[in-house]
Amino acid sequence: MAEAPLIIIKDVVKSYRRGNQTLPVLTDIDLTVPRGAFLALMGPSGSGKSTLLNLIAGLDAPDSGEIVVDGLTVSDLTESDLARWRAVHVGFIFQFYNLIPVLTALENVELPLLLSGLSRRQRREHAENALALVGLSDRLDHYPAELSGGQQQRVSIARAVVSDPTLIVADEPTGDLDRNSAEDVLNLMERLNLELGKTIVMVTHDPHAARRARTMIYLDKGVLSDAPQNPLA
Amino acid sequence: MLLKILWRNALRHRLRTSLTVAGMVVAILSFGLLRTVIDAWYAGVAASAANRLVTRNAISLIFPLPLSYAAQIRAVDGVRLVALGNWFGAYYQDPKNFFANFAVSADSYLAMYPELVFPEADKAAFMRDRKGAAVGAKLATRFGWKLGQTIVLTGTIFPGNWEFTLRAIYKGRDRTVDETMFILHWDYLNETMKEQSPHRADQVGFFMIEVNDSTRAAGIAQAIDARFANSRAETLTETEKAFQLGFVAMSEAIILAIRAVSFVVIAIILAVVANTMAMSVRERRREYAVLKTLGFTGTQIAGLIFGESLVITALGGALGIALTFPAAQAFKAAVGQFFPIFNVSRETILLDAAVSLTVGLLAAAAPAYTAARVRVAQALRKLG
Ligand SMILES: Nc1ncnc2c1ncn2[C@@H]1O[C@H](COP(=O)(O)OP(=O)(O)O)[C@@H](O)[C@H]1O
Ligand SMILES: [Mg+2]
Numbered sequence: 332m333a334e335a336p337l338i339i340i341k342d343v344v345k346s347y348r349r350g351n352q353t354l355p356v357l358t359d360i361d362l363t364v365p366r367g368a369f370l371a372l373m374g375p376s377g378s379g380k381s382t383l384l385n386l387i388a389g390l391d392a393p394d395s396g397e398i399v400v401d402g403l404t405v406s407d408l409t410e411s412d413l414a415r416w417r418a419v420h421v422g423f424i425f426q427f428y429n430l431i432p433v434l435t436a437l438e439n440v441e442l443p444l445l446l447s448g449l450s451r452r453q454r455r456e457h458a459e460n461a462l463a464l465v466g467l468s469d470r471l472d473h474y475p476a477e478l479s480g481g482q483q484q485r486v487s488i489a490r491a492v493v494s495d496p497t498l499i500v501a502d503e504p505t506g507d508l509d510r511n512s513a514e515d516v517l518n519l520m521e522r523l524n525l526e527l528g529k530t531i532v533m534v535t536h537d538p539h540a541a542r543r544a545r546t547m548i549y550l551d552k553g554v555l556s557d558a559p560q561n562p563l564a
Numbered sequence: 565m566l567l568k569i570l571w572r573n574a575l576r577h578r579l580r581t582s583l584t585v586a587g588m589v590v591a592i593l594s595f596g597l598l599r600t601v602i603d604a605w606y607a608g609v610a611a612s613a614a615n616r617l618v619t620r621n622a623i624s625l626i627f628p629l630p631l632s633y634a635a636q637i638r639a640v641d642g643v644r645l646v647a648l649g650n651w652f653g654a655y656y657q658d659p660k661n662f663f664a665n666f667a668v669s670a671d672s673y674l675a676m677y678p679e680l681v682f683p684e685a686d687k688a689a690f691m692r693d694r695k696g697a698a699v700g701a702k703l704a705t706r707f708g709w710k711l712g713q714t715i716v717l718t719g720t721i722f723p724g725n726w727e728f729t730l731r732a733i734y735k736g737r738d739r740t741v742d743e744t745m746f747i748l749h750w751d752y753l754n755e756t757m758k759e760q761s762p763h764r765a766d767q768v769g770f771f772m773i774e775v776n777d778s779t780r781a782a783g784i785a786q787a788i789d790a791r792f793a794n795s796r797a798e799t800l801t802e803t804e805k806a807f808q809l810g811f812v813a814m815s816e817a818i819i820l821a822i823r824a825v826s827f828v829v830i831a832i833i834l835a836v837v838a839n840t841m842a843m844s845v846r847e848r849r850r851e852y853a854v855l856k857t858l859g860f861t862g863t864q865i866a867g868l869i870f871g872e873s874l875v876i877t878a879l880g881g882a883l884g885i886a887l888t889f890p891a892a893q894a895f896k897a898a899v900g901q902f903f904p905i906f907n908v909s910r911e912t913i914l915l916d917a918a919v920s921l922t923v924g925l926l927a928a929a930a931p932a933y934t935a936a937r938v939r940v941a942q943a944l945r946k947l948g
Contacts, residue, residue, distance in 0.1 A: 381941075381945070382941075385940075385941045388857075390857060390940045390941045390944075391939075391940075391941040410862075411861055411862075414856065414859050414860065414861050415859060416859075417857065417858070417859045418858065418859025418860075419859075423857050423858070425854075425944065429850065429851075429854045429857075429944070431569065431851055431854065431855075432851070433568075433569060433572035433573055433576060434565075434568070434569065434572075438565060438568070441565065442565070442855075442858060443858045443859065445565055445566065446858070446859050446860065490858075
């Protein structure tokens with residue numbers, strides 16, 4: 332018997348209001364993501380990839396429709412319940428790393444654990460393990476400004492997994508990296524998926540990055556499909 | 565660790581933070597000094613006792629009352645003790661050397677002012693010597709006067725050179741007591757007047773009255789004034805406090821201005837700190853969005869911003885308070901003769917602290933509100 336999917340998206344509609352104009356972004360999205368998937372969400376710029384990712388991760392709410400993650404209807408949660416839920420269940424990787432500049436690598440990774448009720452020692456231990464996983468054990472006390480882009484992104488991956496979330500979302504994680512660093516980051520994500528069993532949803536418009544994922548879907552003009560409508564996109 | 569973020573954020577723009585803290589120091593220092601000046605103005609009021617009344621000529625303080633009133637006032641029900649005196653208005657060596665000097669009926673006056681503390685033997689020596697003088701410790705120090713020394717004052721209201729022997733030096737019972745007064749015997753003044761200008765003899769500038777029951781003071785004051793109504797010299801009797809307030813009232817406009825300035829200073833620093841906080845928070849919008857993404861709540865983020873603002877104002881406030889004491893000393897050295905009491909009061913320090921806290925909270929309010937409500941998805945959009 333197949334396991335229940337981790338993410339179920341039903342009839343989701345999302346539009347942005349700018350002044351008195353309404354800009355429809357997602358018109359009628361249905362999507363299920365099985366547990367343990369490594370999904371690449373592709374599509375041209377402005378097609379609503381980030382918007383959809385934010386909805387899945389509970390950073391924004393849909394206009395209508397339902398989003399269920401791990402059995403919980405996140406589209407119904409209040410903002411503070413969402414915050415608490417994110418802290419436990421979702422790890423984030425951004426294009427621009429988004430580390431806190433006044434904290435060291437170790438402190439940045441430790442940061443999400445402040446919300447976990449772990450002791451100081453446990454927090455430190457977990458953070459060190461996560462940084463070891465991404466190969467940065469020798470950079471614990473470096474500040475973000477003292478690290479390369481690739482290293483910063485690896486710190487942010489460590490931060491995303493340190494609280495052991497079920498789901499990891501990544502928005503253009505290699506968008507700002509050179510080829511080699513991008514390769515490191517993709518290798519790491521692959522390991523998170525295969526070795527740690529994390530479900531990953533990765534937004535990218537880089538076909539090279541997308542090929543590393545196990546599933547690809549395309550978003551264009553607010554509609555999802557299994558293959559690009561315009562193969563040159 | 566949140567404290568670490570807060571602290572390091574505060575130190576992120578060293579120059580900006582230092583300038584803001586410096587502004588806070590100056591503001592709290594000025595605020596404290598201005599309050600202390602106002603306190604000094606009201607020192608006489610603060611030191612007045614509830615059971616003492618002052619009777620003076622109803623027309624003006626510069627017109628005298630007949631000596632014969634003393635016995636009549638003593639006869640009023642509720643009056644325990646009556647002293648009398650004149651503003652002597654003399655100076656020492658140079659008219660610039662200003663200090664308060666009174667001719668008083670020494671035994672009753674000193675009995676009424678237990679806050680002037682004398683060594684018993686010296687006090688007795690002063691009582692015995694008609695040409696003796698008693699002065700406050702600060703005044704004695706100022707002119708280097710020693711017990712037994714002859715002091716010559718130059719009269720203005722009562723012209724001529726007046727010779728006194730310094731018999732006693734008093735200290736204040738507490739910090740609110742004026743230690744710069746010069747006290748001489750009214751009898752000596754009056755007898756000299758009898759010889760030199762008899763029409764000025766037996767004239768009294770003010771009567772000091774001690775009542776049995778301070779709750780009845782108002783009624784007793786009325787009874788005294790009623791007794792002299794429609795007489796040649798009508799009286800105005802008020803509590804010592806009201807009397808002192810009357811002096812202060814003359815400069816009320818200035819005090820009001822000082823008070824206003826002290827709050828303007830605070831309003832300005834509030835604007836400065838609020839601007840600093842707004843700038844910092846605007847620059848870090850993205851970081852606060854990241855914290856939110858990780859699951860931190862708006863309240864926790866607002867706490868970071870309030871904390872940072874309070875670090876700045878507490879630092880500035882503490883330094884400002886610390887500097888208020890030496891600054892007040894310097895101020896006192898410069899113009900102390902006009903302000904016999906110039907102390908930085910506990911209330912001023914508490915007010916300084918309260919002001920620092922309030923500025924810290926108010927300055928952070930708007931930026932904290934904005935940051936707490938930051939829309940994550942929006943703030944994290946590319947290049948945001
Ligand atoms: N907060 C917002 N307010 C208004 N319009 C927005 C907002 N966020 C995104 N959009 C618009 O929605 C569309 C989809 O944006 P986005 O999801 O970021 O696309 P992608 O990530 O695929 O490039 C774009 O046209 C963008 O301009
Ligand atoms: Mg995007």
